Amino acid sequence: xxxxxxxxxxxxxxxxxxxxxxxxxxxxxxxxxxxxxxxxxxxxxxxxxxxxxxxxxxxxxxxxxxxxxxxxxxxxxxxxxxxxxxxxxxxxxxxxxxxxxxxxxxxxxxxxxxxxxxxxxxxxxxxxxxxxxxxxxxxxxxxxxxxxxxxxxxxxxxxxxxxxxxxxxxxxxxxxxxxxxxxxxxxxxxxxxxxxxxxxxxxxxxxxxxxxxxxxxxxxxxxxxxxxxxxxxxxxxxxxxxxxxxxxxxxxxxxxxxxxxxxxxxxxxxxxxxxxxxxxxxxxxxxxxxxxxxxxxxxxxxxxxxxxxxxxxxxxxxxxxxxxxxxxxxxxxxxxxxxxxxxxxxxxxxxxxxxxxxxxxxxxxxxxxxxxxxxxxxxxxxxxxxxxxxxxxxxxxxxxxxxxxxxxxxxxxxxxxxxxxxxxxxxxxxxxxxx
Amino acid sequence: xxxxxxxxxxxxxxxxxxxxxxxxxxxxxxxxxxxxxxxxxxxxxxxxxxxxxxxxxxxxxxxxxxxxxxxxxxxxxxxxxxxxxxxxxxxxxxxxxxxxxxxxxxxxxxxxxxxxxxxxxxxxxxxxxxxxxxxxxxxxxxxxxxxxxxxxxxxxxxxxxxxxxxxxxxxxxxxxxxxxxxxxxxxxxxxxxxxxxxxxxxxxxxxxxxxxxxxxxxxxxxxxxxxxxxxxxxxxxxxxxxxxxxxxxxxxxxxxxxxxxxxxxxxxxxxxxxxxxxxxxxxxxxxxxxxxxxxxxxxxxxxxxxxxxxxxxxxxxxxxxxxxxxxxxxxxxxxxxxxxxxxxxxxxxxxxxxxxxxxxxxxxxxxxxxxxxxxxxxxxxxxxxxxxxxxxxxxxxxxxxxxxxxxxxxxxxxxxxxxxxxxxxxxxxxxxxxx
Numbered sequence: 001x002x003x004x005x006x007x008x009x010x011x012x013x014x015x016x017x018x019x020x021x022x023x024x025x026x027x028x029x030x031x032x033x034x035x036x037x038x039x040x041x042x043x044x045x046x047x048x049x050x051x052x053x054x055x056x057x058x059x060x061x062x063x064x065x066x067x068x069x070x071x072x073x074x075x076x077x078x079x080x081x082x083x084x085x086x087x088x089x090x091x092x093x094x095x096x097x098x099x100x101x102x103x104x105x106x107x108x109x110x111x112x113x114x115x116x117x118x119x120x121x122x123x124x125x126x127x128x129x130x131x132x133x134x135x136x137x138x139x140x141x142x143x144x145x146x147x148x149x150x151x152x153x154x155x156x157x158x159x160x161x162x163x164x165x166x167x168x169x170x171x172x173x174x175x176x177x178x179x180x181x182x183x184x185x186x187x188x189x190x191x192x193x194x195x196x197x198x199x200x201x202x203x204x205x206x207x208x209x210x211x212x213x214x215x216x217x218x219x220x221x222x223x224x225x226x227x228x229x230x231x232x233x234x235x236x237x238x239x240x241x242x243x244x245x246x247x248x249x250x251x252x253x254x255x256x257x258x259x260x261x262x263x264x265x266x267x268x269x270x271x272x273x274x275x276x277x278x279x280x281x282x283x284x285x286x287x288x289x290x291x292x293x294x295x296x297x298x299x300x301x302x303x304x305x306x307x308x309x310x311x312x313x314x315x316x317x318x319x320x321x322x323x324x325x326x327x328x329x330x331x332x333x334x335x336x337x338x339x340x341x342x343x344x345x346x347x348x349x350x351x352x353x354x355x356x357x358x359x360x361x362x363x364x365x366x367x368x369x370x371x372x373x374x375x376x377x378x379x380x381x382x383x384x385x386x387x388x389x390x391x392x393x394x395x396x397x398x399x400x401x402x403x404x405x406x407x408x409x410x411x412x413x414x415x416x417x418x419x420x421x422x423x424x425x426x427x428x429x430x431x432x433x434x435x
Numbered sequence: 436x437x438x439x440x441x442x443x444x445x446x447x448x449x450x451x452x453x454x455x456x457x458x459x460x461x462x463x464x465x466x467x468x469x470x471x472x473x474x475x476x477x478x479x480x481x482x483x484x485x486x487x488x489x490x491x492x493x494x495x496x497x498x499x500x501x502x503x504x505x506x507x508x509x510x511x512x513x514x515x516x517x518x519x520x521x522x523x524x525x526x527x528x529x530x531x532x533x534x535x536x537x538x539x540x541x542x543x544x545x546x547x548x549x550x551x552x553x554x555x556x557x558x559x560x561x562x563x564x565x566x567x568x569x570x571x572x573x574x575x576x577x578x579x580x581x582x583x584x585x586x587x588x589x590x591x592x593x594x595x596x597x598x599x600x601x602x603x604x605x606x607x608x609x610x611x612x613x614x615x616x617x618x619x620x621x622x623x624x625x626x627x628x629x630x631x632x633x634x635x636x637x638x639x640x641x642x643x644x645x646x647x648x649x650x651x652x653x654x655x656x657x658x659x660x661x662x663x664x665x666x667x668x669x670x671x672x673x674x675x676x677x678x679x680x681x682x683x684x685x686x687x688x689x690x691x692x693x694x695x696x697x698x699x700x701x702x703x704x705x706x707x708x709x710x711x712x713x714x715x716x717x718x719x720x721x722x723x724x725x726x727x728x729x730x731x732x733x734x735x736x737x738x739x740x741x742x743x744x745x746x747x748x749x750x751x752x753x754x755x756x757x758x759x760x761x762x763x764x765x766x767x768x769x770x771x772x773x774x775x776x777x778x779x780x781x782x783x784x785x786x787x788x789x790x791x792x793x794x795x796x797x798x799x800x801x802x803x804x805x806x807x808x809x810x811x812x813x814x815x816x817x818x819x820x821x822x823x824x825x826x827x828x829x830x831x832x833x834x835x836x837x838x839x840x841x842x843x844x845x846x847x848x849x850x851x852x853x854x855x856x857x858x859x860x861x862x863x864x865x866x867x868x869x870x
Contacts (some may be wrong), residue, residue, distance in 0.1 A: 059704035095481060121853070184859060247466050315852040338776040345773050348750045350843060354789035355594045359855065405853035408785060417750040418556070420794065430865035 010019035041083060042067055048090055056431040057115055061086075075118070076110030084093030091195060094123055098323030098397075102389045112392075115370075116400035144331035146286030148265050152238050154284065154331035159239035163218070168378060169371035173433040174218035174245070177280035178311065178361040178409045191360075196224040199277060201429055202353065202413045203306050205229040209274035212236070212300055214293075215281025219246025219259065221332040226250075233259045234273075236266055269296055275306050282311035282333050282340065290335070290342040298347040304421035306413065307349070312361070313337055321397070328394045337410055344414055352422055355415040361409045362402035369395040455614055456863040459684070464519055475519060477502055487557030494552055496521075496728050510553070511545030529558055533758030533832075537824045548804075548829075551835035559841060579766035581721030583700050587673050589719065589766035595673035598653070603813060604806035608655035609680070612715035612745065613796040613844045623802040624797075634712065636864055637788065637848045638741045640664040643707035647671070647735055649728075650700040650716025653683025654694065661685075661693035668694045669708075671701055704731055710741050715777065717746035725770070725777045733782040739856035741848065744783070748772055748843040756832070763829045772845055779849055788848040793837050796844045800834035 015035040045059050045067045058074040059067045062082050068074055072098050080086050085105040088096040088273070100106035105285050106116060144154055163174070170176055171192045179191035180198045199221065205211065207230030216235035219242070225231050237243050246261040266281065276297050285293055297307055312334040319325065320332050335342075337354065344351060372379070372395055415422050480494050480502045486526065493509040494502045497517050503509055515521050520540040522787050523531040532554070533542035543550060556751070579589055594611075598834065601609055606627045614626035617635045640646065642665030651657050651670035660666050681696040701716065710731050720728055730744055749767040755767050770777075772789065779786060807814070807830055815823050836842040850857050 180860075182860065182862075315785060316780050334781055336776075338773050338780050341771075341773040341776070345751050345771055350750060350791060350793070350840060351772050351789060351845075352791045354786060355861065356785060356787045356857075359857065359859065403855070404767070405785060405851075407850075407854075410786075416840075417843075420838070420840075422791075422794065424794065425615075425617065426790065426861070427617075427865045430862045 006055065029241055036227075041065070041086060044086060044090060045080075048086075048093070051126055052093070053125050055115065055118030055122055057118070074110070076108050076112065076115040078115070079107045079109075081105040081107070092322075093119075094246050095322040098327060098390070098393055101393050102327075102386050104385075104389070112396045113400050113403070116397050117404045120397075120400055120404045120406045123263070145327070146284070146289055148267060150331060151265065154329075157330055158328065159217075159242055162382070163241055163245050165379065165382060166218075168375040169368050173220035173224075175220045176217050178312075178357050179364045179367075180357065181360055181363055184363060188364070188371075189366070191367075192220070193224070196221050197228075198429070199279065199308055199310065199411070200225055200229050202411070203277060203308055204428075205231050205275060206422065207231070210234075210272075211275045211277060212269055212271065212273040214269065214276070214278040214296075216242070216261065217245060217280065218242050219249055219261060221277070221279055222246065222259045222261070222282045223249055223253060223255055226255045227253060231258070231275075234262060234269075234271065235259065236262050236264055236269055237261065238265055248371070266293065266296060267301055271300060272302055273300050273305060274302050275308075276301055277308045277310075279308075279310040280312070282309055282343070283329070283334050286333055287317075287329065287335055287339055287342065290339065291346050294343040294345075294347045294349070297343070297349070301416065303416060304419050306352075306415050309340060309343065309410075309412045311335065311340060311410055311412075313410045314338065315405065315408060321401070324394060324397065327390055333336050334407060337408070337412075340410060340412060344412070348417040349414040350417040350419075350422075351412060351414050353411075355411045355428060357409040357411060358405070358407065361407070362399050365395055365399035365402065369399060471717055475522060476500070477490065479521060480515075483521075483528070486561055487528070487554055488560050490550065490553030490557055492553070509545070511543050511547065513550070513551040514542045514544075516540040516542070524634070527757075530757040530761070533762060533825070533828055534635065536828050537762075537821050539820075539824070547831045548835050548838070551832050552839045555835055555839045555841045556833075572711075579721070579760070581724055581766050583702060585766060586700065586719065589764075591746060592765055593763065594652075594677055597817070598676055599678050600814065600817060601653075603810040604803050608659075609653035610655045611652050613747075613792050614799045614802075615792065616798055619798060623799070626799070626802075627655070627863055629661070631656050632663075633864070634743055634745065634846070635660055635664050636715065637846070638710045638712060638743055639858065639863075640666050640710060642666070645669075645707075646708070646710040646712060647704055647708040649704065649711070649713040649731075650719070651677070651681060651696065653677050654684055654696060654716065656712070656714055657681065657694045657696070658684055658688060658690055661690045662688060666693070666710075669697060669704075669706065670694065671697050671699055671704055673700055701728065701731060701845070704735055706735060707737055708735050708740060709737050711736055712743045712745075714743075714745040715747075717744055717778070718764070718769050720751075721766065721768055722770055722774055722777065725774065726781050729778040729780075729782045731785070732778070732784070738851060739854050740785075741850050743849075744775060744778065744845075744847045746770065746775060746845055746847075748775065748845045750840065750843060759829060759832065762825055769842060772843070772847075775845060776849060779847070783852040784849045785852040785854075785857075786847060786849050788846075788861060790846045792844040792846060793840070793842065797834050797837035800837065804830040804834060845847075 023157060039059055042065060046069055049069050054069060056072055056075045056174040058077045060077060060079045062080065075264035082105055085100045088100060097106065144150060166174055166176065171189045173192055175192040175195065178195065179188060181191040181192050205225060209231045211225055211231045211233045213222050213233060213235040216237045219235060222233040226233050235246065243261050243263045250256050250259045250261065301307060314334050314336050316336050317339055320329065320334055325332060372391065376388050476496055477500060481504055484490065484504050489504060491507055491510050492639055493512045495512060495514045497515065517540060520535045523535060532541065574796055579585060601611065605611055610627040610630065613630065614623060615630035616626040617629050621629065640660060644666045646660055646666050646668045648657050648668060648670040651672045654670060657668040657670040661668050670681065675698060678696050678698045685691045685694045685696065730807045736742060749769050749771050751771050755764065755769055760767060807826065811823050
């Protein structure tokens with residue numbers, strides 16, 4: 001069977017993907033695909049596993065047939081419930097693994113994060129091959145844009161799921177970005193505070209300075225800077241729910257005069273500031289807008305100002321995993337570090353310091369997943385089983401991606417190219433007498 | 436007078452530039468240019484100074500006429516000895532300032548570094564203007580290539596000037612790259628040792644590991660690593676004089692078994708190593724060879740290996756100052772940080788840490804200049820007055836370039852993209868209990 005015929009067999013319009021459910025009424029087409037397994041199915045599974053670099057897993061099929069091609073112990077058992085799911089997987093593993101996992105036609109027992117780590121490595125290796133299924137299908141996949149209107153739609157689809165949902169598994173401050181664990185056994189609460197301090201110390205904030213934040217989430221960093229560094233912050237965000245929460249917190253903490261939250265696009269930032277900071281927004285900007293973002297920073301930063309960009313990244317230019325982009329983060333694109341510099345280079349900013357916190361994000365996700373699993377009953381009540389599966393896969397897959405090196409996390413500190421108001425060494429960041 | 440006619444007036448074949456001397460026999464053409472000054476000369480000086488952003492200087496002409504267009508005190512007095520030099524300056528200030536300074540037809544009294552800092556800022560601003568003299572002339576300027584044969588020629592022209600010359604003004608270990616001053620008042624000797632330790636600590640060298648160094652200068656770093664970190668080093672360099680010195684030092688220190696010096700091009704590095712290090716070579720590689728350099732690193736680095744690139748850089752892609760490229764560093768090109776990443780990205784290396792040591796290079800050059808000035812009589816005996824002027828201008832100009840932000844200094848630490856053998860935080864770099 002050729003790949004083309006496989007693709008024809010499983011081709012379904014996008015809308016039917018949206019509606020896919022595990023136990024719907026069988027159509028005549030589906031009935032044909034539910035026929036009993038043959039040795040061809042077993043061979044297809046073997047082909048699929050080989051093409052993914054033989055990850056250490058065992059596959060069981062709808063008739064109980066079991067295939068374990070790798071040597072040594074399997075880290076996970078994957079159950080495929082019908083032939084249609086197998087064929088979808090063969091045609092487009094990167095996207096369809098997530099789809100089938102969510103509708104329950106693929107179930108995994110054992111170490112899901114470890115399995116995904118192996119699958120990511122396998123997909124990455126097979127993507128280097130010119131005619132891999134991923135490269136064939138990926139070429140025709142429509143991704144979301146990042147115009148101001150698209151951006152609002154993209155952001156609201158993810159961040160406006162409801163603050164109650166995020167409260168179930170984030171830290172108390174609702175920091176939804178990579179934490180900084182001074183030691184791996186730190187708590188998540190402490191590590192999120194340490195991340196904010198690490199950012200503030202890199203920026204060398206001084207009392208009464210002004211800061212602009214692009215993409216402020218639920219306001220944790222802006223409030224931390226205002227409360228602990230004595231600065232005045234204007235924080236921008238296009239997620240209505242997040243801005244409402246941040247304003248409420250500012251009132252509770254009595255920081256309304258020092259932390260102002262504005263529901264607007266980063267493109268509309270005005271004024272002049274001593275520091276620019278953006279933690280976890282660049283992933284949503286889109287590389288075609290990087291130069292413009294740099295222009296915004298150039299417009300608003302004082303001559304001796306400092307800036308920090310904190311973003312998920314890739315090793316080289318490569319779109320986000322297709323399933324994550326479609327189901328979790330529409331419009332997201334994690335840039336390579338070289339691409340990140342396309343924000344700064346046209347405007348002659350000088351990069352002072354880059355730090356890669358990839359393993360810290362893997363650990364952050366481990367904490368989030370543990371809390372999410374503990375709250376999964378509540379999430380199921382709020383949404384449904386499919387939602388729980390999708391978010392569990394996203395949290396496990398992201399942990400696997402950071403652990404495997406598929407994803408990176410860069411903090412880039414910069415100043416104007418001709419400013420000498422820069423620190424002499426970085427020793428001040430590691431001085432334990434904290435400011 | 437248009438710029439085109441100015442250029443025609445001063446156009447001389449490249450060979451005659453080589454032979455230019457201050458007091459040669461006047462040709463009929465030269466005699467025409469030696470005519471007494473008129474108010475036109477004064478206006479041209481004013482035009483030139485304005486086009487450079489009005490640096491705080493005073494210009495005196497060959498007839499004693501004095502022009503001081505800026506407000507406030509002049510930081511330097513520039514004497515222009517004849518009209519030919521003025522016209523050359525007008526047509527191509529970036530290149531001709533150095534030429535006239537060396538042949539003595541331009542002399543500077545006062546703060547040469549400060550003056551050059553102002554001129555660099557002015558040239559940089561005028562280069563943004565589409566039809567600046569720099570952009571017109573620069574387009575036709577031939578630069579040196581970086582093929583293996585070109586590279587050998589380029590390197591020998593600079594680094595084989597004679598070890599005795601460099602001994603006069605470098606530190607005892609002959610480190611000819613940016614030092615790391617833990618505090619600004621450290622001595623140069625200590626700061627060069629601290630630079631080597633900073634590099635070794637970033638690479639987390641452990642006893643009996645293997646290291647390859649691309650472009651090892653006089654061997655200071657290779658010998659330091661072998662002596663203090665217990666590693667085995669293979670160090671490559673195409674400068675015969677430097678390799679001879681490094682081998683001699685290895686014998687004196689009894690390190691022949693641990694530090695091997697190879698007179699060969701980086702492209703011919705073979706074997707497998709735990710660490711790759713290159714301090715001050717990338718500037719000589721040429722951006723068209725960056726991908727290939729990354730391929731060499733990919734070929735020789737162990738799966739959990741670490742690498743460090745230390746290089747002069749620019750804020751954005753821009754050739755080296757034309758006079759420095761022609762007279763001091765043929766074939767050199769300081770890349771932007773984004774361009775540096777073109778070495779690493781195609782091979783999926785993960786950048787762990789970038790540090791910008793620009794102000795440390797300005798201070799290193801301040802130390803070198805002080806020593807060079809103290810030894811200038813000896814240099815004049817070894818070479819001639821023109822050589823002393825050229826090197827003094829190069830050291831002052833480089834100091835000005837780092838101080839003004841025209842030049843940057845990047846240390847880029849990296850590992851393979853999927854290696855988790857990376858440090859948890861960078862605190863270990865700032866732990867005072869040194870390894």
